[in-house]
Amino acid sequence: EAGVTQFPSHSVIEKGQTVTLRCDPISGHDNLYWYRRVMGKEIKFLLHFVKESKQDESGMPNNRFLAERTGGTYSTLKVQPAELEDSGVYFCASSQPGQGPHEQYFGPGTRLTVT
């Protein structure tokens, strides 16, 4: 069974540009999460999808970030326009359907560098 995959693994962009990160969850996992780790800080929650619906987006830093999950399969996270403080590692995770703290399976992350 394939794990959670993320693309690209690395992205270097200039301030003001747009970047789109993609996450493919494990097949059948209704729950999809985005997290971010800024250098020197802890990994922080960004948002949670249940299928195509946003269950919780309280962790999104500002309106420059837009997450989508069309069709309830893969998800994209767009940053537009990117700022220097957006640099960090963006993790995606997925978990099986149903309530409760089911194990979240994480992808390897996308390292975003904004110069």
Next chain:
Amino acid sequence: AQSVTQLDSHVSVSEGTPVLLRCNYSSSYSPSLFWYVQHPNKGLQLLLKYTSAATLVKGINGFEAEFKKSETSFHLTKPSAHMSDAAEYFCVVSRLDRGSTLGRLYFGRGTQLTVWP
């Protein structure tokens, strides 16, 4: 407010000696607790989880953790370190307070484990 505190940012041990990675949390409700590990260039992998069953939890690769409610701690241990254990370890909590969405995870800052030959 919720918090997860990993008391050591770096731990160094010799191969074959015990490992102790410390974690304390604060929560208004009974939490679920996890330890994840991240090896270089890999995704986060679940080591073990506590979800209100036995307080001593056994995980993969010989790791275990004990939930101590009175101390609000969930320390990770291993009797004998192996070179392959070198990685970053994260203490993670869910259901920290009434407002927590089920599934949302709260991470400690991580502990980098170095294992010397």
